[in-house]
Amino acid sequence: MSDYQVRTAHILTRIEQLAAISEDASGATVTRTFGTPAFVRGRDLVQSWFEAAGLVTRLDGIGNLRGRWASRRPGAQTFVLASHIDTVVNAGKYDGPLGVLMGLSLVEDIIQQQVDLPFHLELMAFSDEEGVRFHTAYLGSKVVTGAFDPALLAKTDAQGLTLAQAIVEMGGDAAQIPAGALPAAEWLGYFELHIEQGPVLWGSGVPVALVTALVGQQRVELTWQGMAGHAGTVPMARRQDALAAAAEFVLAAEAFALAPGRGLVATVGQLRIAHSASNVIPSQVVHSLDLRSPDARQLATAYGALHAQAAAIAARRGLVLDWQLVQAIAPVACDAGLNDLLAQAIAASGYPVVPLVSGAGHDVVPASAVAPATMMFIRCYKGISHNPLENVEAADVAAALEVAERFLQRLAVAYA
Known part of the structure; x- marks a missing residue:
C-alpha cells in the first residue's frame, strides 16, 4: 500500500x-x-x-x-x-x-x-x-x-x-x-x-x-398572491389560483432553459403553499428560482425574460406577483x-x-x-x-x- x-x-x-x-x-x-x-x-x-x-x-x-x-x-x-x-x-x-x-x-x-x-x-x-x-x-x-x-x-x-x-x-x-x-x-x-x-x-x-x-448565479424568490376559495364552488374561469400560476411559470422556466443556445440551467427547488388544504384554491405560493450560466450576458438575458414571463402570467390570471432578487453572483x-x-x-x-x-x-x-x-x-x-x-x-x-x-x-x- x-x-x-x-x-x-x-x-x-x-x-x-x-x-x-x-x-x-x-x-x-x-x-x-x-x-x-x-x-x-x-x-x-x-x-x-x-x-x-x-x-x-x-x-x-x-x-x-x-x-x-x-x-x-x-x-x-x-x-x-x-x-x-x-x-x-x-x-x-x-x-x-x-x-x-x-x-x-x-x-x-x-x-x-x-x-x-x-x-x-x-x-x-x-x-x-x-x-x-x-x-x-x-x-x-x-x-x-x-x-x-x-x-x-x-x-x-x-x-x-x-x-x-x-x-x-x-x-x-x-x-x-x-x-x-x-x-x-x-x-x-x-x-x-x-x-x-x-x-x-x-x-x-x-x-x-x-x-x-x-x-454565475441569480437566485430569486417569487410570491404569487391570488384568492382563496372553495374548491367545489368557484368556477374554473373565475379563479385566482396562485399554485396554477406558479406551476405555469415553473414549466415556462424549464422550457426557456431547454431552448437551444441558451447556455444556462434553471431550477425551482423550493415551493411553499400557504394554508394548503385539499378543498381550498391556493391563495399564496412562494417559490425559488435558481438561474446559472458561465456567460454573464446569457444570465442577464434569462433573468429579464423570465421576470417578464412571470409578470405576464400574473396579469393574465389576475394575481399579484412579488419578484425578489435574493442573490446575484457573477x-x-x-x-x-x-x-x-x-x-x-x-x-x-x-x-x-x-x-x-x-x-x-x-x-x-x-x-x-x-x-x-x-x-x-x-x-x-x-x-x-x-x-x-x-x-x-x-x-x-x-x-x-x-x-x-x-x-x-x-x-x-x-x-x-
Whole structure:
C-alpha cells in the first residue's frame, strides 16, 4: 500500500466519523446545517484533528475553524487551503468535508516532514457555504475575504431566529466578524479540493479535473398572491389560483432553459403553499428560482425574460406577483498562474488535464475577489451530490492527494 493509499484510508475513516454527527438523531441521514448543535459537535471533532496535527487553531466570529502553520520566512504571505463542513439537508458525506480533510492530510505531511515553506499555510473549515439555514451562501468565506455584509445579521431562519442570535448560540461573536478578514495584502492564494458534483469525470475514469471557471448565479424568490376559495364552488374561469400560476411559470422556466443556445440551467427547488388544504384554491405560493450560466450576458438575458414571463402570467390570471432578487453572483474565472501550476501537477502525476467549468458555487468565488484562486475536482460516484448516495473511490482520492501535493511543491518553488 502506497503512502497516499494509507493517508486516503485515514481521510475516509475521518469522513465516516464526521458523517456520524447529524441533526438526524437516528443517524440514517447526514444533516449538519450552520450553527446547529450537530454542526458545533462536528466542528469540535474537526478542531481536535487540527490541534493534534500541530496547527495553531482558532474560531473566528462566524464560527469558521482556522488552523495555521507559520513559515519562518520574514514577510511571508498566506496561502489558504479550504472548503466547508456544513451540509444541505439529507446530504452526502463528501461535499465540503472531503476537501477540508484532504487539506488536513497535506498539512500534516508538511509538518511531519518539517518542510520549510516560503509562505504561511492556513487551513480553513468554513462554517457556512451551503446557505441552507439563512438562504445566503458563503457566510464563512465572505468573513475571511472581508465581504461580509453586516445587514445579514438581521436575517431570520424558519424559526424566526436571527443570524446574530444563531452566532451567539453556537459560541461565536458577531462583533468579532470584521477581525476575521485576512487582509488582501496578506493573501498569496487560495486552493480548494472538492468532489465534482457532476458526471464528467465518472464517465471518463479520470480521477481529477482542473476547474477553469465557475458559473454565475441569480437566485430569486417569487410570491404569487391570488384568492382563496372553495374548491367545489368557484368556477374554473373565475379563479385566482396562485399554485396554477406558479406551476405555469415553473414549466415556462424549464422550457426557456431547454431552448437551444441558451447556455444556462434553471431550477425551482423550493415551493411553499400557504394554508394548503385539499378543498381550498391556493391563495399564496412562494417559490425559488435558481438561474446559472458561465456567460454573464446569457444570465442577464434569462433573468429579464423570465421576470417578464412571470409578470405576464400574473396579469393574465389576475394575481399579484412579488419578484425578489435574493442573490446575484457573477461568473468567476480561476487564476491562470495557479491553474498552470495545477495543470503541471496533474500531468506530472500521469493524468490527462481535463478542464471543467463548475456549475455549482463554491467558496472559491468570494476568495477569487481578493486573491489568485484555483480549484480541483475529484471524481465522484455517477456525479451524484447533495444526496446520501454521494460517494468517492479511494483510488481517486489517493490520486487527488498526490496531485495536490505536487501542486504545493511547485507553488513553493515558484515563490522560493
